[in-house]
Amino acid sequence: MTFQASLLACGKEVRPGPLGGVVQRTPLAAGAWLDLRPGWLLGADALFDRLRHAVPWRAERRQMYDRVVAVPRLLAFYGEGAALPDPALDAARAALDSHYGAELGEPFATAGLCWYRDGRDSVAWHGDTVGRGATADTIVAIVSLGAPRTLALRPRGGGRTLRFDVGHGDLLVMGGSCQRAWEHAVPKTTRPCGPRISVQFRPRGVR
Numbered sequence: 001m002t003f004q005a006s007l008l009a010c011g012k013e014v015r016p017g018p019l020g021g022v023v024q025r026t027p028l029a030a031g032a033w034l035d036l037r038p039g040w041l042l043g044a045d046a047l048f049d050r051l052r053h054a055v056p057w058r059a060e061r062r063q064m065y066d067r068v069v070a071v072p073r074l075l076a077f078y079g080e081g082a083a084l085p086d087p088a089l090d091a092a093r094a095a096l097d098s099h100y101g102a103e104l105g106e107p108f109a110t111a112g113l114c115w116y117r118d119g120r121d122s123v124a125w126h127g128d129t130v131g132r133g134a135t136a137d138t139i140v141a142i143v144s145l146g147a148p149r150t151l152a153l154r155p156r157g158g159g160r161t162l163r164f165d166v167g168h169g170d171l172l173v174m175g176g177s178c179q180r181a182w183e184h185a186v187p188k189t190t191r192p193c194g195p196r197i198s199v200q201f202r203p204r205g206v207r
């Protein structure tokens with residue numbers, strides 16, 4: 001039984017569903033937009049299991065003012081040209097390239113992965129402004145696996161916070177001026193919450 005279950009998980013097909021005509025775009029203020037495509041990845045269970053084991057998850061520490069603090073999530077980064085840790089991520093990136101390529105004008109080049117161990121793990125308010133995202137329109141596509149979490153967005157100048165629940169296999173895409181005109185966060189939660197993996201696809205020079 002165990003053998004058969006693991007055999008099925010290993011060989012299980014993971015593939016992205018259609019985007020064209022299905023993905024829902026929400027225009028945001030100041031030239032930003034958000035696309036949502038719930039349940040985009042079929043076989044998300046198998047991919048979650050594979051990534052959990054295949055990715056060399058790292059704990060990082062960062063300088064915060066006068067202290068060095070633990071980053072509240074585990075990380076892995078696949079730079080331009082690096083082999084991705086699972087062929088399903090190549091398929092996801094190819095599907096994103098064919099849907100967004102014309103609008104983005106370049107391919108998705110890197111993949112950042114986060115492992116949120118539980119509700120205490122989070123990402124604080126920020127925009128992906130290391131590099132070109134600070135000055136130019138761009139697109140960041142996020143695939144979410146595992147426990148659903150809230151991805152919150154707020155305009156930089158102040159204004160109402162929008163909250164989106166991103167669940168297992170969902171795709172959320174931030175576009176236009178979203179990285180410089182808006183900020184996003186995955187807030188901590190006190191609700192009981194299992195692990196979540198997020199995969200962020202970005203073009204070259206955006207982080």
Ligand SMILES: O=C(O)CCC(=O)C(=O)O
Pocket residue numbers: 112114123128142151184185186198200
């Ligand atoms: O986990 C997510 O969905 C967001 C992660 C994020 O914003 C980032 O790594 O820049």
Ligand SMILES: [Fe+2]
Pocket residue numbers: 126127128184
């Ligand atoms: Fe981000």
